[in-house]
Amino acid sequence: xxxxxxxxxxxxxxxxxxxxxxxxxxxxxxxxxxxxxxxxxxxxxxxxxxxxxxxxxxxxxxxxxxxxxxxxxxxxxxxxxxxxxxxxxxxxxxxxxxxxxxxxxxxxxxxxxxxxxxxxxxxxxxxxxxxxxxxxxxxxxxxxxxxxxxxxxxxxxxxxxxxxxxxxxxxxxxxxxxxxxxxxxxxxxxxxxxxxxxxxxxxxxxxxxxxxxxxxxxxxxxxxxxxxxxxxxxxxxxxxxxxxxxxxxxxxxxxxxxxxxxxxxxxxxxxxxxxxxxxxxxxxxxxxxxxxxxxxxxxxxxxxxxxxxxxxxxxxxxxxxxxxxxxxxxxxxxxxxxxxxxxxxxxxxxxxxxxxxxxxxxxxxxxxxxxxxxxxxxxxxxxxxxxxxxxxxxxxxxxxxxxxxxxxxxxxxxxxxxxxxxxxxxxxxxxxxxxxxxxxxxxxxxxxxxxxxxxxxxxxxxxxxxxxxxxxxxxxxxxxxxxxxxxxxxxxxxxxxxxxxxxxxxxxxxxxxxxxxxxxxxxxxxxxxxxxxxxxxxxxxxxxxxxxxxxxxxxxxxxxxxxxxxxxxxxxxxxxxxxxxxxxxxxxxxxxxxxxxxxxxxxxxxxxxxxxxxxxxxxxxxxxxxxxxxxxxx
Amino acid sequence: xxxxxxxxxxxxxxxxxxxxxxxxxxxxxxxxxxxxxxxxxxxxxxxxxxxxxxxxxxxxxxxxxxxxxxxxxxxxxxxxxxxxx
Numbered sequence: 001x002x003x004x005x006x007x008x009x010x011x012x013x014x015x016x017x018x019x020x021x022x023x024x025x026x027x028x029x030x031x032x033x034x035x036x037x038x039x040x041x042x043x044x045x046x047x048x049x050x051x052x053x054x055x056x057x058x059x060x061x062x063x064x065x066x067x068x069x070x071x072x073x074x075x076x077x078x079x080x081x082x083x084x085x086x087x088x089x090x091x092x093x094x095x096x097x098x099x100x101x102x103x104x105x106x107x108x109x110x111x112x113x114x115x116x117x118x119x120x121x122x123x124x125x126x127x128x129x130x131x132x133x134x135x136x137x138x139x140x141x142x143x144x145x146x147x148x149x150x151x152x153x154x155x156x157x158x159x160x161x162x163x164x165x166x167x168x169x170x171x172x173x174x175x176x177x178x179x180x181x182x183x184x185x186x187x188x189x190x191x192x193x194x195x196x197x198x199x200x201x202x203x204x205x206x207x208x209x210x211x212x213x214x215x216x217x218x219x220x221x222x223x224x225x226x227x228x229x230x231x232x233x234x235x236x237x238x239x240x241x242x243x244x245x246x247x248x249x250x251x252x253x254x255x256x257x258x259x260x261x262x263x264x265x266x267x268x269x270x271x272x273x274x275x276x277x278x279x280x281x282x283x284x285x286x287x288x289x290x291x292x293x294x295x296x297x298x299x300x301x302x303x304x305x306x307x308x309x310x311x312x313x314x315x316x317x318x319x320x321x322x323x324x325x326x327x328x329x330x331x332x333x334x335x336x337x338x339x340x341x342x343x344x345x346x347x348x349x350x351x352x353x354x355x356x357x358x359x360x361x362x363x364x365x366x367x368x369x370x371x372x373x374x375x376x377x378x379x380x381x382x383x384x385x386x387x388x389x390x391x392x393x394x395x396x397x398x399x400x401x402x403x404x405x406x407x408x409x410x411x412x413x414x415x416x417x418x419x420x421x422x423x424x425x426x427x428x429x430x431x432x433x434x435x436x437x438x439x440x441x442x443x444x445x446x447x448x449x450x451x452x453x454x455x456x457x458x459x460x461x462x463x464x465x466x467x468x469x470x471x472x473x474x475x476x477x478x479x480x481x482x483x484x485x486x487x488x489x490x491x492x493x494x495x496x497x498x499x500x501x502x503x504x505x506x507x508x509x510x511x512x513x514x515x516x517x518x519x520x521x522x523x524x525x526x527x528x529x530x531x532x533x534x535x536x537x538x539x540x541x542x543x544x545x546x547x548x549x550x551x552x553x554x555x556x557x558x559x560x561x562x563x564x565x566x567x568x569x570x571x572x573x574x575x576x577x578x579x580x581x582x583x584x585x586x587x588x589x590x591x592x593x594x595x596x597x598x599x600x601x602x603x604x605x606x607x608x609x610x611x612x613x614x615x616x617x618x619x620x621x622x623x624x625x626x627x628x629x630x631x632x633x634x
Numbered sequence: 635x636x637x638x639x640x641x642x643x644x645x646x647x648x649x650x651x652x653x654x655x656x657x658x659x660x661x662x663x664x665x666x667x668x669x670x671x672x673x674x675x676x677x678x679x680x681x682x683x684x685x686x687x688x689x690x691x692x693x694x695x696x697x698x699x700x701x702x703x704x705x706x707x708x709x710x711x712x713x714x715x716x717x718x719x
Contacts, residue, residue, distance in 0.1 A: 259657050267650045303693050304648055311654045 001046040001116060001159065002026045002177050006036035006062070007078070008054055012101070016049070019105040020112070024139060024155055026180050033057025038540060040066055042533045043547070044176050045073055047116055052079040052090070060093040067094030069519075074115040078103070113137065116163070127162035129221050132206070134162055143204040153178065154197045161211065161221050170218035172507075172549075194219060214393045215496060260359045264312050271308060271353050277301045278324065278346045285339045292333050299328035305349070312359055316397070316404065317352040320345055323407045344403040351400070370421035371395045372495050375405040376429045384488045392496055402430065402445060409453055421499050423453070424491065426461040428483060443472055450476040457498035461491070508619060509533045509550035511541060511567065512585070513559045517608070524612030530619070538562040545571075550580070552619050555602075557586035557593060565600045572601035581622035585610055640665040643685035645676030645702060647694045655689065673697030677705050680712045688717045 003020060007013050008031045017027050028043070030036050032055040040048055040062075048066070052059040063075055077095040079086060090098045096118075097111055113136055117125065127134045131144045134155075141148040141158065150158065156178045160169065169177075171187040179185050194211065201210050212222035281298040284290045306321035324345050327338060334342070372389065374382045377400045389396045397420065399405035409420060425446065450458050458478035462469050465482055473480040479498060481491065508530045512518055518534040525532055533548045535541065538559045545553075553571070555564035564584060571577045581604075584597045589607040597605045604618050642665055644652050649671070656667040668683055670676035674697055680688060688706070692699035699719060706712040 256658060256661055260654065263650065263653060263657075270650075300695070307646075307648050307691070308650050311651050 001156070001163070002028070002044070002180070003112070004036070004040055004043075004045045004048045005029045006031075006033065006040070006048065006054060006059065007051045008032065009051070012051075012078070015105060016108070019109055023109055023113075023136070024152055024159065025112075026156070026178060028180050031055070033059065033062045034537075036062050037065060038535065038537070038544075040073075041069060041071065042535070042544065044173075046119075046177070047074045047076065047112060049076050049078060049112070050095070052077060052081070052086075060089060063090075063093040063095055072119075074119050076108075076112060076115060110137075127159065129162055129165060130206075130210075132158075132162075132201075132210075134158055143201060143206055146204050148200060148204060150197070150200065151193075153193050154200065157193060157197055161219070165221050168214055168218045168220040173218065217393050257359060260312060264356070264359060267308060267312070268353060268356065271305060272350070274301045274305060275346065275350055275353065278342075278349070281328075282339060282343045282346055285334055285336065285342060288336060290333055295328055295333060299325060302328055309353070312356075314352065314356055316399070316408065317349060317356070319408055320349045320352065320404065323410075324349070341403070344401065345407065348401055348404050369393050369395050370499050371397055371419065373397050373399055373405060373408060373420040373423045375399045375402065375423060375425040377401065378429055381426060381429065385492060388488055388492045389495065392492055394492065394495060402449065406449060409449075409456075420456065422457040422459070422495060424459045424461065424495065426483065428461075428463045447472075447476060450478055459491070459494055459498060461486075506552070506619075506623065507531045507533065507548055507550045508552050508554060509535065509545065509548050510554040511535045511538055511559070511564070512554075512556035513538070514556065525616055527612075528616045528620075530616075538564075538567060541567055542570075545577075552581045552583065552622055554583050554585055554615075554619075557584055557588055557597070565596060568597075568600045568602060579626065581619075581626060583615075583618060583622065585615065640687070641668065641683065641685040642666070643668045643670065643676065643680055643683065643688045645670045645673065645688060645694075645699070646691040647671050648691070651691075673699070673702035673705070676702060677709070677712070680706060680715060681709065684711070685715060688715055690717050690719055692719055 001024070003025050005013065005016055005020075005027055007016070007029065013029050013031075017029065020027050028039060028045070030039050034056040036048075036050065036054065036059075037057065039045075050059040050063055054062070057065075059077060059079075063077065066073070066075065074096045075094065076097045076099060077090045077093075078099050078101060079090065080101045087098045096115055099108055099111060125135070125137065127136065132141070132148075133143075134141045136159065139155065141150055141155065157174065160174065160177055171190045174190050175185060175187070198208070198211055202208060207222070209222050212220050214220065277294075277298050278301060281290065281294055284294060302321050302325035306318050306325055309317035309321060324342070327342065327345075328334070370393075372394055374385060374396055376382050376398070382396070382398055386396050397408065399408055405423070405425075409423070427446075446460070454477060458473075458476070459481055460473045460478050461481050461483045462473075463483040465484075470480045479494065481494060486494070506528075508525065510518060510521055510532060512534070513536055515536055518536055521534060522532040533544065533550065535544050539561055541562070555567055557564040564586070568582055568584075571580065571582065582602050583604040583606065584602050585606045585608060586593070587608045588594075594605045603622055606615065606618060640663070642659055644655055644667060646652055646655075646669075652669040652671070656669060659665055659667050668679055668685060670679045673694060676688070676690070679685075690699045690702060694702075697705075703717055703719075706715065706717065
């Protein structure tokens, strides 16, 4: 657990640092209010201890500022004033607790522990997970009642997981939370601590995957399987309720699912009946006797089906209905050329409705889990991928025909969750399905699909081991995989590898003396989920840079004491930072300044005012370029 | 009407949607749910029952969601009710 101490009294700093370290807390100390703001708003802490009387910015104003910025971290205020008014002021400023100096260190530590318990997902004084128990007051850890001897960092890691047992912790988050800003450990450090911790747990009989790994996301406490029953009375229920993928034992939820399934049984027939209007439209369109009246009726049916299928959670049926609705929406009567498309979509929709699987509770995936589209008509092929992909934090959607694949890829999803991040096509699936495709090259239909979605990674699984097919896939920017030489596990690994880098958790560091711009920037960039660290004082540049390790740096040109060009030159002179993308954002729009920026090593230059989306796009461009370079350089 | 006992009005011409949403809201939040299958009926219900919020379908035959919304907004009894499309 990491605590920020904002205090200018050296004696109190020494006293508190010692008391808190004994209890395994990592403490960052800053000695004035402004530094308190920089650290508190820039780094993640589990708790902040603030003195009221501070140089530059007083503790209460700082506390108000944290709260105004939406920071919910627990804040404990230290003060020499023992009056009721002072306490009320402190609590009204947003503090969670108030301790009067001189204080008794054990009491202060106990109050800090109580505050941390309150903000923790697991409020019990002893943290438990299956047979594991950790007592933060005594720092004792046991597994199956046997003592587990841990180093400080191993203890810290375990406490972090137990405090937020439903959370998946990435290495960078662990580094942020458990190492002080003065240390600069690498991700490998986390891996080696984790390895030793797992070994010690295993040594006392814990399962090998007691701490699980989600590839590309991080570590988490694996759900404890109860060997006897799933009755809610068992002792570990409290923890099991907050698992990443909880079993459905919630009676409300089960009741809702039963209701949905019963209602669907009644609705399914009605949906199929409504489909006859669409089939009738296809027939009359094919014979050339289609009329606007019927088209409007079919349009209404498609709209109704989209709504109905959507409410039951049938995503593909909904998307096909929406596509039909879109095709049928024009003011003109449809032409004969649209008949084949309308026929295929209607037939696929009928299949979707007839073969709708039982409605299950949505499986819980990590936030922003990418979606991979498998184009294949054979459930025996794609069935194994769903659990395998889920283990890796990847969601799978199936398109049984190419038409459905096109519809899914071309429709505008209502949420970004429905956007496919990649496509897997098994060619042999379509060759056996359609005799014509077996004789001619599959490129006639595959190429347009790939060209229309150049930004998506395509994995092409082929049973024909020849140079021509490999070259054709390569030229379209896809990846060729020989069907008979890859296992489903390997295919899932290829899927993960092919995904574009996510922007979630991309760290952006912004150095600018304009505080208004710094305050608005995190909001402007909010839709892209970047982790934005702002810095107003260029003199703190090096310390913050090393601590944040940003993926992109945004610099202002004109700043007091050290200007942006100097910062960029300092950065580029260090081999470690030569590849870091640097964007200048400045009010200076003359050619000379811009040329100078590129001379000192800038990657891009934008003139203020800059809309959020433009800045985000430029940042994404730089990240994409970096990513392509990394892939190209083995 | 107490703050915990909210009332939601669903205006949607699809009966299945009404049923499922009604069940879901009632089960999850315990709120009262009223339904109406067309714009005019919905407006009438809103005027008499004063729901806390209205869920309104955009595409409905005869009077669509937009026209219904405008009618709700022009009436002093219903203009304050939040509407979610």
